[in-house]
Amino acid sequence: MKFFHAISRFSVAVGSLSGLATGIMMVVILVDVIGRAFFAAPLPLATEISVMLLIVKVFLGMAGAQATDSNFQVTVLTDQLSTRLRHFQRLLTLLIALLGISLITWFAAKYAISSTQKGEMSFGVHPWPIWPERIILAAGLVLLVVQLAVDLIGTMIWGEAKMKAGLPDHSGAI
Amino acid sequence: MQSIDLALGFGLLGGMLILLLIGLPIAYSLLTAGLVGLILTRPWMAVEFLVSTFPYSASANLAYVVLPLFLFMGHMSFSAGIAHRAFDSARVWVGALPGGMAIATVFACAGFAAVSGSSLATSATVAQVAVPRMLKEGYSHAISAGSVAAAGTLGVLIPPSGLLIVYAIATETSVPDLFLAGIVPGILTAVLYAIMLFGWVKLVPGAGPSVRGQRTTMGEKMRAAFQSWEILLLFLIVMGTIYLGIGTATEAAAFGAAGAVLIVALRGGNRRAIIWRGLVDTGVTTSSVFLLIIGAGFFGLALTTTQVPQQLTLWLTQFDLPKWQLTLLLLLPYLFLGFFVDAITMMLLTLPIIFPVVLAAGINPILFGILVTKCAEIGAITPPVGLNIFVVKNTVPEIDVMHAFKGAIPFVVVELIIIGLLVAFNDIALILI
Amino acid sequence: ETKLVYAGYISERSIATTLDTWFMDQVEARSGGDIKFERYYGGALMKAPDIYPGLAQGAVDFATGTPQAYNPKDYPLSNVVLPWITEKADAVVYAFRDLYEGNADLQKEFSSQGVKMMWALPFPDGGIWGSFPVRMPEDMNGKRIRAVAAIAWGVEAGGGSPVPMSFADAVEAVNRNALDAMANTPFDSAVNNGVPKVVAYASDAGRLGINSVSIASLNQASYDRLSDAQKAVINEVAAEVPGRYVELINASMSKAAERFLEEGAETEVILATDEEAAKWQEVMGPLMRSKYIEMASSVTENGGAIYDQFVELVRKYEPEAVYTPGLATYVKLKAGH
Ligand code: NA
Ligand code: NA
Numbered sequence: 001m002k003f004f005h006a007i008s009r010f011s012v013a014v015g016s017l018s019g020l021a022t023g024i025m026m027v028v029i030l031v032d033v034i035g036r037a038f039f040a041a042p043l044p045l046a047t048e049i050s051v052m053l054l055i056v057k058v059f060l061g062m063a064g065a066q067a068t069d070s071n072f073q074v075t076v077l078t079d080q081l082s083t084r085l086r087h088f089q090r091l092l093t094l095l096i097a098l099l100g101i102s103l104i105t106w107f108a109a110k111y112a113i114s115s116t117q118k119g120e121m122s123f124g125v126h127p128w129p130i131w132p133e134r135i136i137l138a139a140g141l142v143l144l145v146v147q148l149a150v151d152l153i154g155t156m157i158w159g160e161a162k163m164k165a166g167l168p169d170h171s172g173a174i
Numbered sequence: 175m176q177s178i179d180l181a182l183g184f185g186l187l188g189g190m191l192i193l194l195l196i197g198l199p200i201a202y203s204l205l206t207a208g209l210v211g212l213i214l215t216r217p218w219m220a221v222e223f224l225v226s227t228f229p230y231s232a233s234a235n236l237a238y239v240v241l242p243l244f245l246f247m248g249h250m251s252f253s254a255g256i257a258h259r260a261f262d263s264a265r266v267w268v269g270a271l272p273g274g275m276a277i278a279t280v281f282a283c284a285g286f287a288a289v290s291g292s293s294l295a296t297s298a299t300v301a302q303v304a305v306p307r308m309l310k311e312g313y314s315h316a317i318s319a320g321s322v323a324a325a326g327t328l329g330v331l332i333p334p335s336g337l338l339i340v341y342a343i344a345t346e347t348s349v350p351d352l353f354l355a356g357i358v359p360g361i362l363t364a365v366l367y368a369i370m371l372f373g374w375v376k377l378v379p380g381a382g383p384s385v386r387g388q389r390t391t392m393g394e395k396m397r398a399a400f401q402s403w404e405i406l407l408l409f410l411i412v413m414g415t416i417y418l419g420i421g422t423a424t425e426a427a428a429f430g431a432a433g434a435v436l437i438v439a440l441r442g443g444n445r446r447a448i449i450w451r452g453l454v455d456t457g458v459t460t461s462s463v464f465l466l467i468i469g470a471g472f473f474g475l476a477l478t479t480t481q482v483p484q485q486l487t488l489w490l491t492q493f494d495l496p497k498w499q500l501t502l503l504l505l506l507p508y509l510f511l512g513f514f515v516d517a518i519t520m521m522l523l524t525l526p527i528i529f530p531v532v533l534a535a536g537i538n539p540i541l542f543g544i545l546v547t548k549c550a551e552i553g554a555i556t557p558p559v560g561l562n563i564f565v566v567k568n569t570v571p572e573i574d575v576m577h578a579f580k581g582a583i584p585f586v587v588v589e590l591i592i593i594g595l596l597v598a599f600n601d602i603a604l605i606l607i
Numbered sequence: 608e609t610k611l612v613y614a615g616y617i618s619e620r621s622i623a624t625t626l627d628t629w630f631m632d633q634v635e636a637r638s639g640g641d642i643k644f645e646r647y648y649g650g651a652l653m654k655a656p657d658i659y660p661g662l663a664q665g666a667v668d669f670a671t672g673t674p675q676a677y678n679p680k681d682y683p684l685s686n687v688v689l690p691w692i693t694e695k696a697d698a699v700v701y702a703f704r705d706l707y708e709g710n711a712d713l714q715k716e717f718s719s720q721g722v723k724m725m726w727a728l729p730f731p732d733g734g735i736w737g738s739f740p741v742r743m744p745e746d747m748n749g750k751r752i753r754a755v756a757a758i759a760w761g762v763e764a765g766g767g768s769p770v771p772m773s774f775a776d777a778v779e780a781v782n783r784n785a786l787d788a789m790a791n792t793p794f795d796s797a798v799n800n801g802v803p804k805v806v807a808y809a810s811d812a813g814r815l816g817i818n819s820v821s822i823a824s825l826n827q828a829s830y831d832r833l834s835d836a837q838k839a840v841i842n843e844v845a846a847e848v849p850g851r852y853v854e855l856i857n858a859s860m861s862k863a864a865e866r867f868l869e870e871g872a873e874t875e876v877i878l879a880t881d882e883e884a885a886k887w888q889e890v891m892g893p894l895m896r897s898k899y900i901e902m903a904s905s906v907t908e909n910g911g912a913i914y915d916q917f918v919e920l921v922r923k924y925e926p927e928a929v930y931t932p933g934l935a936t937y938v939k940l941k942a943g944h
Binding site: 015016018019020021022023025026029030032033036037047050051053054055057058059060061062064065068070071072073074075076077078089090092093096097099100101103104107108110111133134137141 | 194195196198206209230235236239243421424431432450454458462464465466514518519
């Protein structure tokens with residue numbers, strides 16, 4: 001149980017770290033705009049860096065979103081279920097998610113490896129390596145798979161309430 | 175051949191709905207159904223390639239950076255207590271009118287909407303200050319909860335708007351154009367809400383104080399307006415950056431976020447904790463929204479390979495309906511889905527199918543974006559799933575949910591009238607572009 | 608019956624996509640329906656950077672993309688179509704075809720990826736569209752210009768700041784003076800996307816001219832699986848594409864020029880004189896050549912030779928070329944009115 005909670009907390013912590021990317025993103029863009037507007041000297045690679053930070057944000061935050069149950073869902077039917085049925089519903093959906101995301105992660109990880117071996121680059125004004133972003137993406141997905149597995153096994157053994165105890169609550173809707 | 179594909183397409187749609195209903199998170203439902211769809215329509219090599227590249231290609235785009243930045247700006251504005259001061263100034267200006275406190279709530283929402291891109295956040299934030307005050311002054315649960323839940327939807331109509339950005343991402347339309355197109359309909363909505371509220375307290379006994387309250391002096395009004403300088407400042411920073419030519423929408427978002435951080439820093443309190451909290455929450459929200467965007471894009475891809483969207487476009491355009499009729503027809507699914515699903519999901523679910531029709535029929539994509547936003551947001555205040563109502567209930571627990579849903583009905587009527595006006599007079603949305 | 612899956616990312620109105628459609632229609636007709644194409648236009652199946660990797664992996668059978676721009680590590684030599692070489696699109700079509708046929712290094716670039724190159728078609732001529740006239744390279748000094756790839760090197764050489772930005776963002780930014788100008792604007796795309804409405808000047812920037820090609824290819828394995836009869840049809844139609852392009856391109860430019868005129872744009876068009884063009888040539892020619900050698904160096908030492916061979920082929924076809932650049936077409940049309 002302790003181990004399972006530790007993994008959830010790790011996911012949340014990585015997610016928080018990805019929050020930092022927003023702050024850096026803001027600064028990078030500000031420097032770029034000010035440089036361009038007032039000194040005709042835009043920040044080289046500002047575009048590439050911003051996109052990389054977005055990848056960091058999006059993918060390293062996914063496991064945290066899963067750990068804190070921040071993903072949107074439709075609860076019209078599931079709200080009507082008895083506690084017992086709800087337990088099985090929870091297990092079933094976690095299992096489906098685990099299977100689907102695992103397959104996607106497997107492919108994405110394979111691609112990240114081949115991209116790294118080839119040294120995949122993009123070329124706007126200056127060359128920029130893309131392969132690190134592919135690795136970050138795959139790492140985020142791997143963490144999500146681990147989190148899903150932990151949620152599934154943990155819920156099977158101890159139930160949902162105990163699994164999610166003590167984790168922060170986020171409201172995600174726009 | 176083609177009919178097999180089509181059957182598969184409809185099977186895919188059905189399967190996805192089942193996954194949604196058994197409570198699989200929406201993004202996972204879309205990804206799983208999309209995966210199954212691709213496996214059934216494409217050779218394995220193609221499945222592997224599309225799956226391995228899609229998550230990156232669907233998110234690695236500079237244009238998408240705008241979303242977390244505006245989300246962060248909204249978080250900071252919330253923490254800086256901007257909603258509180260917005261309500262105070264609105265109260266000084268219109269609070270003395272019959273139904274004035276509810277009308278002030280509407281304008282406070284409109285003000286907060288100018289610094290926040292979220293409907294839910296606008297409702298939650300303004301509810302905190304406005305609902306207890308309204309209840310204390312004798313407004314009914316229905317009118318108190320209804321006005322703050324409904325006016326919260328201005329959060330995504332008046333720029334900046336997370337929902338309009340998601341629309342722009344899904345349809346590759348221009349964020350600045352969508353933002354501009356939201357301004358006049360947003361103001362119109364606030365004004366019509368105010369007129370409706372005035373009539374409501376006059377006509378329905380017990381809805382709220384129906385007589386004039388104590389007038390405030392011009393001096394007080396000026397001082398109150400000055401209190402809301404942060405809203406004006408942030409709105410001008412954002413819109414000014416875009417329209418005076420300092421930068422793009424993304425860059426404007428960065429300026430807005432920096433401005434909001436600055437205001438938090440000036441206001442004091444535990445600044446570091448507030449900013450850190452804002453960053454973390456933005457991170458989680460961004461991740462879950464993008465997981466949804468990736469899922470919807472992936473499902474759309476699978477659906478495209480079954481030819482369903484293409485066939486639907488052909489089928490719908492062959493009737494040669496007048497544009498206004500087709501527009502209304504295309505909006506119907508949103509009104510229906512709105513009972514059960516939140517706005518962003520609804521948009522991402524339907525646009526891969528509906529947007530090709532919009533383009534083929536020559537309906538203005540910017541106008542359609544505003545209309546879809548309007549329709550989708552009605553869903554936020556209708557049962558059984560009405561997120562804005564729920565969030566008001568969460569914020570002010572004594573509110574009765576049934577009363578709140580009833581209180582939303584007059585607003586839904588006003589919304590439908592506005593949608594009609596927009597379809598009849600497109601310029602209401604397009605005049606600023 | 609064989610089904611081939613096609614993916615493209617370029618707008619359906621573009622000449623490159625028009626010819627893809629023509630090719631597929633002709634192959635379907637001439638094979639008597641024996642070959643059918645399942646078509647995904649405008650990035651519906653794959654985004655630009657994924658087109659060639661996807662084609663290589665067999666995710667689709669036939670595709671048009673710009674691998675030299677989006678996958679430069681795998682396709683460095685295809686970058687040989689550089690700015691400030693020629694304005695003649697038709698000369699480039701034939702020169703690239705001949706270069707490919709005679710150059711083992713360039714062939715290997717595609718064959719090593721499992722891709723069979725079919726044809727390369729120039730994007731119409733570019734220029735610099737913005738708030739100031741560009742007559743000499745120095746005119747770009749201190750200016751913020753949306754530019755990517757080779758044109759960005761040219762902008763830097765003139766003392767300007769290249770800003771990478773999407774086409775749509777750039778139109779918006781130029782309109783609101785957040786940028787001084789934009790390059791990497793094929794004439795027809797510029798007109799179709801309303802660039803004339805937001806700029807005061809459109810300069811040919813010393814006959815910057817043709818600066819990129821879209822490349823159509825088949826997956827080699829998909830091709831190998833075809834019957835001899837099917838292969839014959841494909842090759843027959845493919846061989847006609849360059850000629851078809853030359854037939855269509857002038858008409859397409861005239862149409863864009865008419866639209867430019869009809870919309871009553873106040874834009875002033877600047878065309879370089881022979882002396883001005885020669886001066887640009889002096890600065891940009893050696894720069895492009897050395898940059899090409901640098902890019903090519905990851906796969907071959909012969910970059911300089913390939914570049915020279917391409918230029919030589921272009922010069923061979925230029926005298927018989929009939930293409931009139933878009934900006935020049937517009938100037939003629941305007942004078943006629
Ligand atoms: Na807003
Ligand atoms: Na609803």
